[in-house]
Amino acid sequence: MHARRRTVGAALAALAVVAGLTGPGTQAAPSTDPAADPLRARLTAILGDSRLDGASAALTVRDLDSDETLFRSFGSTRLLPASNTKLLTSAAALDVLGPDHRFVTDVLATGARRGGTLRGDLYLRGTGDPTIMAADYDRLAADVARSGVRSVTGRLVADDSWFDATPLAPFWSWDDEPYHYSAQTSALTVAPNTDGDAGTVLVDVHPGRRPGAAPRVTMTPANHYLHIRNRATTGTAGSDTTVSLVREHGRNVVDVTGSIPAGGETYEDQPTVDRPTGLAAQLFARALAHHGVRIRAGARHAVTPSAARPVASHRSITLAALLTPFLKLSNNMMAEALVKTMGRTVSGEGSWSAGTAAVLAELKRLGLDTSTLQLFDGSGLGRADYATTDQLAVLLDAARDKPWFATWYAALPVAGDPDRLVGGTLRNRMVGTAAAGNVHAKTGSMTGVSALSGYVTDAAGHHLGFAMITNNAVAGGVSSLEDAVAVTLAEHGAAARSTPRVRVAPASHAPTGPRAQLECTWTRSC
Template sequence: MKRRTLISGAAAVTAAGAMIIAATTVAQAEETGNEALAAAIDAILQDPKVTDSQASIIVKDAATGEVVYDHHGNQRAIPASNNKLSTVAGALEVLGEDFTFTTDVVADAPVDGTVSGDLYLRGSGDPSMLAADYRSLADQLVEAGVTTVDGDLVADDTAFDAARHGDVWSWSDVMSSAGAEISALTIGSGSDHLAGTVRVYVRPGATAGSPAVIETVPETDYVTVESTATTGTSTNVQFSRDEHANTIRVSGTVAAGSSGTYGTRAVIDPTGLAADVFADALDAAGIDLLGDVRLHEETPQGGESLASHSSATLADLTDDLMKPSNNLYAEAFFKAAGLAQTGLGTFASGKAAIYSGIEEYGVNTGPIRQVDGSGMSRWDELTPDMLTDLLIGAQDAPWFDTYHDSLPVACVDGTLLSRMCGTEAAGNVRAKTGSLTSVSALSGFVTDADGRELVFSVMFNDFLTSNIKGLEDQIAVVLASYSADTTESEFATFAAEAEEIAEPAEELPADWECSWYEPSIC
């Protein structure tokens, strides 16, 4: 509120002096501190993009928990990938940073190089398995003296239940790499560990007009690729997967002389893909599999572990989950936590385990609903108040450094690589992004200009515009620029500067995390 200064008649001043005093008074009358900060954020929320949408925002002092700003902070909203904040915190608490997933090969001990009976490939949910890991298991069998399996290869994915997707996942997502099927025995298609997927590389042929060269990773017959793509003057390739079969169709052109392009698609039943890749690895290692491949059967008691692979620790996997917002990693963490607590790797047990983990740090789970690990479900509902309580409470956890350091950093890495560059937030804001159609969120940590650490959560739901992330960035920049003596007009300048930052050259839809599109800017 602006204060009015009264000057008595005895204090005669010149007209020029009066103007100076008036100007000084106006400058002094501007709000500063939390009041100015609140006014600046309120002004950002007047943007037409927010009209008729739901905005839920809260900012707290990370050290004291004091509420610095609150705009419907207790209102439940769909969090999208902000769900991963609770999933990872709960999993780290329940499983521990040193936890590893194990994939092993079990059978009766070989006699004269022959395994009598079936060979069991048993998974525990490792979302980071690649073809090279399955080849390593086959090599271990060779070292154990195995030359022949006179039974079947049995793929055991029973550590998790048969629910391949969460409740209310979008049908358009489940054929993409972002919504791949969940399995306790799976395989990824590249160094980014997109579990349950196949990557199709399309490279130019020898001459213009010739068929494009097609390659899949992992190499497999489990997926059929039907290609009409040809070599042309430019690259414009489309990928689609059949709704009910592992058939990927490729069309368009790939530029002659170029390195080509690729697309990644989810497969139906990734357990079968993992088993197929392992069967090929056995063959390449010189091991004769005399039987067939069977899926979804439990390994019987009494067998011997002939080969084993352990994942990286949960601490290391956390970084791979949070930076690019890896959905299948999140679902593996979710069900693995449930498995550890109850012996059942289900969505229900995962929810109970995650809740118990975060409740250890003062989080009230009563007002929220979390039905999956990734946030792909529109039945997930969290509040900014709950998320900031989690971020504050997690500071007391033994795993906090792992958790904190896994968050994307503005203009540095992960899903924030191209955001807030050239502002006070760059290299400062550490936050988890969230994106679904008409859903956007940003929650994390920021250090203000006075050196005070803040936690914040910004959640937008039900907006009609294509992209609202610029408003999240403006709010984050205002927080990074905060000082106790900063005025409302100065805050407005910071927000305006953030708004003027050039958009990335590569335009992306806003209903997915940018990393899910695998563009160069992410």
């Protein structure tokens, strides 16, 4: 997709002057005469689906080449955007931090050095790297050993002061705390996998050797920070898996209950960690011991003195590379680390209030009307974030003129592509349609909320930007309506058909269950 140079003012003006708009937040009923406007008729029919009865649904569609608004329904209505918030966060981060930004984790020392003995403290200082893993801490420990340090008379000091001490963003739900998509944010943390799920551990429950035996439970990374209370049992072969993992509130105790069938597959879950700084420090201390570095006085938390000398350092991948797992897999912890980092960069305060202020300031420079945009976090998990589809459409338009646009566009999930790091949260959607391999868009979903915003090239070669948000939907299956919108836009401009087609999956195809409306990668369901 090639950007055509334009002014943001032109985009704003085009949104403000739309046929049928009768006043702020109101709109006359659009024409449903296919001969008059087939695209409007098809999109109106999708928004008339019974699954949206009683819900609030907004849709804005723009031709990004001509700056023409093709369709707008409740585009100025403020709604919960869910993970569409990550579009705002990532665009702001690319401007505030730059595509080459890297998170740095340092090891520093105070005190005199005599031979292999450091007569002082060893500091482990983080800046919020959500991708750092146990193997990285091991390499840092190896570098300390290679520097010649064999014994530390002082303590190992964990320094997470780059961010403030608030672990969870405002308005996050208490009952989400045990689940990996709601992990605590810390400047010194650890991820158990290459997805960057910082602040969590992978727990595998393996069937026992015979029915009635206790299952075997393992953790990645292996640690003694979390305590596993194994109350599960091995069921008969072929029985149902009913295993459940829940971390106690405010404690690093994970209860494993339920049953796993003998000879069955390993059950995997990913509980969060309370105060993940402690887990990172424990893993580093263990790695130091493995490499022959002895800490004599234990561990503590403190701020690194300005006079401390560098010993070793780890640098993360660039922000440009981070965008792929961040946006493809809708990673909440990356979003929150970026928000606090922006706050630290702009105002010297690694907090959500400072970070969201930095995001809003940057979005205003991109041309968004931020007077009606409300952000309290970077991921959209909280239920006090509000955005409009018009604001998202302006962002999609303005982003095309930024030097980082190609990187950002490529990092968005691609409809129907089965590769997890290409299709992401859209890899099982719109398969076999005109939208497959064409739509690059960010998903968003949580209970009662669904969203899809991004780019599609229509059949005539026009580059379109679209944003759809639905709130208060209780019927389920709203994502199939978003897919129908995207497919309709992908087909737009083809030879006229005698009867407009609207492909909408029936409500019976909607997922079910108490957590079915969460972002699919948060439940590992896509």
